Amino acid sequence: MALTITSEVEALLTRLSRFEPCGAPVLSLYLNAQPDQRGRDHFKGFLKKELQERVFAFKAPREVRESLEEDARRVEYFLREEIQPAANGVALFACGAANLFETLQTEAPIDTHALYLTPTPHVYPLALLSEQYPRYAVLIIDTNTARIVVFALNARVGEQVVQSPKTARTSGSGWSQMNYQRHVDHERLHHVKEVIERLDLVARTDKIDKIVLAGEERILPVVRNHLSPALSALVVDKLRIDVEAPEHEVLERTLESIRAQQLQSDRQIVAHAVDSHRAGGLAVVGLKPTRRALERGQVHVLLLSAQPQAPSDGTSPAQGETAASGDISVEVADELLRRARQTDAHVRLVEGPELLRGVGGVAALLRFRM
Missing domain, CATH: 3.30.420.60 (eRF1 domain 2)
Known part of the structure; x- marks a missing residue:
């Protein structure tokens, strides 16, 4: 199995964002597969503890639990037999009840291990990966x-x-x-x-x-x-x-430059959205107005914080819509991102944590006003 390329990530994001809930949970798993100093993967301890505990603790009818347990076994088999040596990041999405089993392996590292059991695939970390390591x-x-x-x-x-x-x-x-x-x-x-x-x-x-x-x-x-x-x-x-x-020098220096330019562009587009909103133009800021605009298909560009409130235990979405810091939760960021992709809106994950904090971690440029 070849490592994933950007076009495949975009196609995967589209498929997962359009997934319809089926009554059974979707297992979304993200792993940092970078080897340690001895060349060994260090996600196995996390996997053994979290996957078993979360599946065991999941409350559902017997047939749903059995389907989830089979999903967990399939995930374990994949990680045991099919991980590529060059992979630094791995993501899997499984829901046997809906015939869903999608995998991703990439040289781009995923920062932290995370496991989600939710009605729809948890795609925010996948979108962030694509944004942080663009083509x-x-x-x-x-x-x-x-x-x-x-x-x-x-x-x-x-x-x-x-x-x-x-x-x-x-x-x-x-x-x-x-x-x-x-x-x-x-x-x-x-x-x-x-x-x-x-x-x-x-x-x-x-x-x-x-x-x-x-x-x-x-x-x-x-x-x-x-x-x-x-x-x-x-x-x-x-x-x-x-x-x-050498290739590694070219990659390191140019990626640093790309990210610096992205941050500058983020500042400009956030400032434009805030100014346009204040002037009564084609923009909204804050969670409720943005969610309402997404529901109406008004959003042209969705601006989301690239650092939403993380889950307290690192294994499931944060509960609640906004954090004490003023940013939206991971759960809400994922919901908004999926809605944006369902309506073909462009999504920008804004890296500067302070840029959107004053407006609740989310804003949008609009196609039209109602």
């Missing part, structure tokens, strides 16, 4: 070589190399030297244009909405000047990275 492209270029690397879920999912003939400026004088320098400039410009054509194809084929430019300072301005308006709008940052830099 994006990196172009690393020098005067004759370029790498176009696509990352998603903390892993490289594609790479192309464009190699052009090496050219070098020479010392000298006279018309022959001038002609040679014009030839060098022409070849380098041809190299840039070829790379941009390839980047454009990758962006369209892989549905890229974020691009990081990196490489030699002397050629990056040439690249920027020849990008189409559509490609230029996708560029979020420019970095100095050697074209031969």
Whole structure:
């Protein structure tokens, strides 16, 4: 079984968000599968204790309990026999009564173990994973070589190399030297244009909405000047990275840049939502107005705190709708997220914990007013 890629996560989120309750609980399990210093998984203790205790303590009619027990056995078998060595995060969703058994394995780590027994799949941690490790492209270029690397879920999912003939400026004088320098400039410009054509194809084929430019300072301005308006709008940052830099360095530096840009974008969109709400525009803030807008299909962009109130025991959704901190609970965040995906609203999980705290951890931009 291959590790999951971003498009599969999006498809999985859509399927799970549209799940209809069937009278039996859905077992949603999230595991941090990063190995310890000895190379061993450290989720087995959590699994043995929590899965057995929660299933045993679940109160339901006999046939529902038997179905849940079978779900637990199937989950245990999967974790024992089918975990991939490269997986740092694992998620499973099981409900035999509804013929549901979905799994995800990814190189992106899931921060904490969590187990939920709820009427519908608990998808918030899955959406957060996709948001924290988005799909994006990196172009690393020098005067004759370029790498176009696509990352998603903390892993490289594609790479192309464009190699052009090496050219070098020479010392000298006279018309022959001038002609040679014009030839060098022409070849380098041809190299840039070829790379941009390839980047454009990758962006369209892989549905890229974020691009990081990196490489030699002397050629990056040439690249920027020849990008189409559509490609230029996708560029979020420019970095100095050697074209031969190892993959882990490229991933680490570009992901840090992507997250910094996301935080800046979060600040802007939250400020826009709050200002628009105050002006009576197409926005609402707070739990009740946002929930009502979702029920009416008004929401265009749902803004949710990426750090909602966590369960006290880390195993089940928090009870109640808002926490003492002013943020919504995990349970409510999950409900709102599922409703948004059911109505094809876009969801933004806002990383800065202070950005939405003043409005209860949730806001929305609207398609229309009632």
